[in-house]
Amino acid sequence: GAVVSQHPSWVICKSGTSVKIECRSLDFQATTMFWYRQFPKQSLMLMATSNEGSKATYEQGVEKDKFLINHASLTLSTLTVTSAHPEDSSFYICSARRGYTDTQYFGPGTRLTVL
Amino acid sequence: AQTVTQSQPEMSVQEAETVTLSCTYDTSESDYYLFWYKQPPSRQMILVIRQEAYKQQNATENRFSVNFQKAAKSFSLKISDSQLGDAAMYFCAYKDSGGYQKVTFGIGTKLQVIP
Numbered sequence: 716g717a718v719v720s721q722h723p724s725w726v727i728c729k730s731g732t733s734v735k736i737e738c739r740s741l742d743f744q745a746t747t748m749f750w751y752r753q754f755p756k757q758s759l760m761l762m763a764t765s766n767e768g769s770k771a772t773y774e775q776g777v778e779k780d781k782f783l784i785n786h787a788s789l790t791l792s793t794l795t796v797t798s799a800h801p802e803d804s805s806f807y808i809c810s811a812r813r814g815y816t817d818t819q820y821f822g823p824g825t826r827l828t829v830l
Numbered sequence: 831a832q833t834v835t836q837s838q839p840e841m842s843v844q845e846a847e848t849v850t851l852s853c854t855y856d857t858s859e860s861d862y863y864l865f866w867y868k869q870p871p872s873r874q875m876i877l878v879i880r881q882e883a884y885k886q887q888n889a890t891e892n893r894f895s896v897n898f899q900k901a902a903k904s905f906s907l908k909i910s911d912s913q914l915g916d917a918a919m920y921f922c923a924y925k926d927s928g929g930y931q932k933v934t935f936g937i938g939t940k941l942q943v944i945p
Binding site: 749753757758759761764806808810817818819820821823824 | 863865867872873874875876877880882921925927928931932933935936937938
């Protein structure tokens with residue numbers, strides 16, 4: 716149990732376009748979902764925390780108007796990178812908290828390349 | 831703010847031998863959780879082991895065990911009988927008690943397993 720999926724696994728887009736990444740908890744309800752960004756050979760940087768049905772809480776330095784997060788249900792959260800630029804190219808990982816436990820389960824990640 | 835320090839950027843171990851990865855953290859909290867996550871080349875984050883700070887007994891999961899020293903704020907991971915599939919990046923992580931709290935990751939240790 717505790718499987719998290721992400722779609723797409725990789726995406727290439729043109730500069731100026733928007734890209735949506737989905738994160739789904741497949742076999743549990745995720746009360747909280749987290750979005751991370753990981754640069755090559757670096758650790759995970761938390762971008763935002765989202766609770767189902769409420770606005771996401773963004774970490775300092777993360778532009779909320781650029782990285783739109785929606786957590787519409789207990790099994791789905793989406794991250795939309797708006798007006799993407801080459802510097803937004805990165806590996807984006809979501810994680811989900813099962814119920815009210817203290818463990819996060821991670822999705823397989825999405826590699827975004829902006830040309 | 832909580833910090834997690836992994837002082838070994840890279841480690842290597844002979845197959846079937848034992849290796850220990852170091853991690854220290856800083857917090858003023860008394861109740862928290864510590865984790866070791868594995869990130870293989872696929873980049874899927876996999877939970878290896880978790881430790882609850884209020885439990886004195888060190889957590890174990892098959893070939894993986896931890897040495898949790900709360901006073902010293904140390905949380906090392908021991909991998910016994912190392913296997914080729916253990917080769918990966920290993921991230922130490924900290925989380926305050928409370929499921930909605932974010933996880934803070936160390937910068938990771940790259941483990942190489944030599945056949």
